[in-house]
Amino acid sequence: MTRDVRSRVLFIGGSTASGKSALALRIAERTGARIVNADAQQLYRDLPILTARPDAGDLARAEHRLYGVLPPEAASSAGWWLEEVVPLLAEADRLGRPVILVGGTGLYMKCLLHGLAPVPPVPEEVRRRLRALDLPTPELHHMLAARDPRMAARLRPGDRQRILRALEVFEATGRSLAAFQEETRPPLELAGRVRGLALLPPRDLLGIRIARRIDAMLAAGALDELATLRAGRPELARLPIARVHGCREFLACLEGRASREEARLRTILVTRRYAKRQHTFFRHQLPDFALREEVGETLTDLARELAAWLKGADGTSY
Numbered sequence: 001m002t003r004d005v006r007s008r009v010l011f012i013g014g015s016t017a018s019g020k021s022a023l024a025l026r027i028a029e030r031t032g033a034r035i036v037n038a039d040a041q042q043l044y045r046d047l048p049i050l051t052a053r054p055d056a057g058d059l060a061r062a063e064h065r066l067y068g069v070l071p072p073e074a075a076s077s078a079g080w081w082l083e084e085v086v087p088l089l090a091e092a093d094r095l096g097r098p099v100i101l102v103g104g105t106g107l108y109m110k111c112l113l114h115g116l117a118p119v120p121p122v123p124e125e126v127r128r129r130l131r132a133l134d135l136p137t138p139e140l141h142h143m144l145a146a147r148d149p150r151m152a153a154r155l156r157p158g159d160r161q162r163i164l165r166a167l168e169v170f171e172a173t174g175r176s177l178a179a180f181q182e183e184t185r186p187p188l189e190l191a192g193r194v195r196g197l198a199l200l201p202p203r204d205l206l207g208i209r210i211a212r213r214i215d216a217m218l219a220a221g222a223l224d225e226l227a228t229l230r231a232g233r234p235e236l237a238r239l240p241i242a243r244v245h246g247c248r249e250f251l252a253c254l255e256g257r258a259s260r261e262e263a264r265l266r267t268i269l270v271t272r273r274y275a276k277r278q279h280t281f282f283r284h285q286l287p288d289f290a291l292r293e294e295v296g297e298t299l300t301d302l303a304r305e306l307a308a309w310l311k312g313a314d315g316t317s318y
Contacts (some may be wrong), residue, residue: 007093008310011191012102013038013282013289014199015246015275017209021054021201023299023306024102028062030307034092036085037066037237039103039318040076041244045069046229050246051211072233072241078111082250086187096311106281109196113286115184122172130167137163144170150178195309196289198282203275205295209269212245214264223260226250245271 010027012020025187028035041051045068048055053067063087070076085108086102092099102162133140137160144163151166151315169177201209230251232238241250247268253263282289294302 006193007096008098008312009089009194010098010100010306011038011194011196011289012100012199013104013106013109013196013278013286014135014292015201015206015278016052016096016104016271017206017213017275018199018201019295019299020102020104020199021052021058023303024100025054025058025062026299026303027310028100028305030303031098031310033062033098033100033310034088035062035064035100036088037064037103038081038085038101038105038108040105040108042080042103042242043070043076043081044066044072044241046072047222047225047244047247049217049220049225050250052217060311070241072229072236072239075240078107078116081108082111082116082187083107089188090284095261100310104278106198106278106286110213110285112188113186113190113194113196115186117177117180117184119177119180120173122168126172127168130164130171132153137158140164140167143167148176148178150176154178178278195306196286197306198286198289198291199294200279200282200291201293201295203272203279206275207268207272210275214267214271217246218260218264223250223254227254230254247275 010033013026014020024035027033039051041064042053044051048068050258054064058064066081066084069084089099101112103109123208135143138157140160140163141152141155141157144155144167148166148170151170152163155162155166166177168178169175226247229241233239236242237248237251242251246263249258249263249270251267252258253260258266283291
């Protein structure tokens with residue numbers, strides 16, 4: 001059973017290095033809103049520089065929740081995040097406070113708005129066997145169509161990851177992933193109280209901002225914090241936190257397998273590829289989000305507009 005939420009909730013998603021956190025902080029200062037993390041990498045307790053977590057100055061300017069809460073050994077997931085975020089939103093509602101959900105993990109936002117399909121865990125043997133298939137993606141789609149035509153009709157023939165996921169679910173449960181999705185219900189009733197936007201700067205500009213951010217991380221001591229974490233965990237490269245962008249790349253530098261510049265360039269490339277996937281996700285999986293290209297100081301007017309909405313000064317929502 002879903003619970004109705006009366007306080008307004010603002011979703012700020014989009015590409016990495018697009019200015020999401022800075023925009024959220026401006027709005028929170030104007031409204032007293034609670035900022036809640038919706039970024040899988042910033043959930044981790046360690047590597048605050050490499051994950052671009054809000055620093056002490058930012059934390060002093062507004063309330064932040066769900067930042068730095070997971071140890072390196074813990075795997076993050078949409079299901080875990082939902083279990084944590086729903087009580088935070090309900091609590092803020094009881095206090096009459098608006099909430100800003102900010103981050104680049106669009107799946108988290110989609111699951112909060114539309115629900116998470118109650119799919120049973122897929123056995124590792126099934127997952128490993130299907131992921132090992134050396135077949136072109138259109139052939140995998142054809143295989144899915146023969147087993148689960150309902151789900152195949154929903155997926156593009158080139159969407160390899162989602163095709164494999166649908167095959168795994170059918171193989172493990174004998175049911176279409178579409179059937180599970182149809183049973184999905186949102187955990188909170190947010191209709192009429194929510195507004196969403198995605199910051200998606202032009203890719204050439206975003207590439208420059210990503211390179212500058214990584215250089216700033218290095219100047220701030222990203223390699224030192226990684227070395228400190230590695231000193232107590234020789235198995236670091238195999239832990240869930242190693243999925244943080246730059247972790248494996250700069251580990252190679254620390255271990256003498258790559259130069260600092262090679263690791264830097266590789267991290268820029270990995271991050272740009274991730275930003276491209278974020279761009280695609282927000283455009284196609286959250287089509288109700290307003291898409292904005294503003295960056296930096298040009299976000300001032302947008303912050304003013306969104307703060308007015310969050311305080312209830314206008315009635316627009318989606």
